[in-house]
Amino acid sequence: MTQRLDYVRKIIEEEGLGGFLITSRPNTFYFTGFTGSTSKCLVTREKAYIVVDFRYTAQAREQVFPGIEVIEYEKSANATLDDLCLKDNVAELGIEGDDVTYSAYRSLQESLKSVKSFRDLQNKLNDARIIKDGAEIEKIQKAVDIADKVFEQILQFLKPGVKEMDIAAEMEYQMKMFGAKGPSFETIIASGPRSALPHGVAGTRELQNGDAVVMDFGAVFEGYCSDITRTVFIGKPNDELLKIYDTVLKAQLEAINKAAVGMKGKDLDNVSRTIIYQAGYEKCFGHGLGHGVGVEIHEKPTVSPRGEEELKSGMVFTIEPGIYIEGFGGVRIEDTVLLTDEGLKILTKSTKDLIVL
Structure with a gap:
């Protein structure tokens, strides 16, 4: 399923982003294979991570596609994302605007200190699912x-x-x-x-x-x-x-x-x-x-x-x-x-x- 991550990275490249944050359940399943009820998947130019809590660590390791690293957060998912964005030099981040509430958006702004701008590109992400294999x-x-x-x-x-x-x-x-x-x-x-x-x-x-x-x-x-x-x-x-x-x-x-x-x-x-x-x-x-x-x-x-x-x-x-x-x-x-x-x-x-x- 590496071609699905390649699709996300194509968006990252075309839009001049550093990464894309996938949070909706349908797109999480499609791009990662994970079926749990909560997670945050960060795809960067070189890496892909799925951030989960203790309840879903084992499940994520069983389900996610090759090339995705499972990370169990300790303090909070956003704190872990902040570390990952800083490590991978993510200054501009694509998000799923229809899935991210206003309060969640504000939380991302406050937590992801290295990210300078957020761009809603959910429609472009959803387009990957139009043609079925x-x-x-x-x-x-x-x-x-x-x-x-x-x-x-x-x-x-x-x-x-x-x-x-x-x-x-x-x-x-x-x-x-x-x-x-x-x-x-x-x-x-x-x-x-x-x-x-x-x-x-x-x-x-x-x-x-x-x-x-x-x-x-x-x-x-x-x-x-x-x-x-x-x-x-x-x-x-x-x-x-x-x-x-x-x-x-x-x-x-x-x-x-x-x-x-x-x-x-x-x-x-x-x-x-x-x-x-x-x-x-x-x-x-x-x-x-x-x-x-x-x-x-x-x-x-x-x-x-x-x-x-x-x-x-x-x-x-x-x-x-x-x-x-x-x-x-x-x-x-x-x-x-x-x-x-x-x-x-x-x-x-x-x-x-x-x-x-």
């Missing part, structure tokens, strides 16, 4: 496979009278039984009128005949996430819900077919959005078509009306159009996909055929 894709695929198994099993659990929160609990239990660390985000189960809530996390509502049931969930496998949404029906849905389902499925399949390397995220979003708007649901699709998936459930690229970056081979993201009518109900269909030079590879295998239970 083969090992990452394998882990994402396994996370997707777990979610597919959970969907297959949960269909037997759905019936009138079952609470949304009980469905979510069962799904998250099954994820772990199938080998996941846990869910990649709080499981969304939204039924009946609540299915019109795009992020309607599971509540106490009981399923009823005629309900649409939106299930948006994902699993974490060895640090990588999956994301899938399926909408099923409890008993025969009314004609409007059937029309919505058909429209969303058509919009999703068209985006899958049209996706290509070099296309901007906003243009792919427009493929689905046009179909939904032309069907008469212009005010009913308020979120983006998709988002990147990796060590975080939401990361680059952005596939939305704001998605200006070009899509590239090796990107993993979601395709998830939806239609939501307040007080009535909604439908969303979502797959995790991999973009290749030949087009999209759909990692999710769960059926998108209409399911009436």
Whole structure:
């Protein structure tokens, strides 16, 4: 994994820095392999250190990539960082601005006496994770496979009278039984009128005949996430819900077919959005078509009306159009996909055929 540290050092060189301080959990995992809940990783032009407390010393030594020295601090992490910055002549330091609170920033300013300036370069650091390598894709695929198994099993659990929160609990239990660390985000189960809530996390509502049931969930496998949404029906849905389902499925399949390397995220979003708007649901699709998936459930690229970056081979993201009518109900269909030079590879295998239970 030395190429990941090389990426950080490229930023250091291009920006004229002496080092880069990595503190966010996703980037710490990506650049060091360490999964503990707290640490500070200092990468300089020649060295790399991960500073931890006693609780994590042994774990860090087992997990970190070659070329990273594990240091257990005694007085404080910042005091140790100060010593390291002084030793390695770090006068300008890159930091993760989104992760460093104001109080933490002030503490760094006060503690790191040799550092004269701090620069927020988190976006540049995050860019390293946009293109997935083969090992990452394998882990994402396994996370997707777990979610597919959970969907297959949960269909037997759905019936009138079952609470949304009980469905979510069962799904998250099954994820772990199938080998996941846990869910990649709080499981969304939204039924009946609540299915019109795009992020309607599971509540106490009981399923009823005629309900649409939106299930948006994902699993974490060895640090990588999956994301899938399926909408099923409890008993025969009314004609409007059937029309919505058909429209969303058509919009999703068209985006899958049209996706290509070099296309901007906003243009792919427009493929689905046009179909939904032309069907008469212009005010009913308020979120983006998709988002990147990796060590975080939401990361680059952005596939939305704001998605200006070009899509590239090796990107993993979601395709998830939806239609939501307040007080009535909604439908969303979502797959995790991999973009290749030949087009999209759909990692999710769960059926998108209409399911009436």
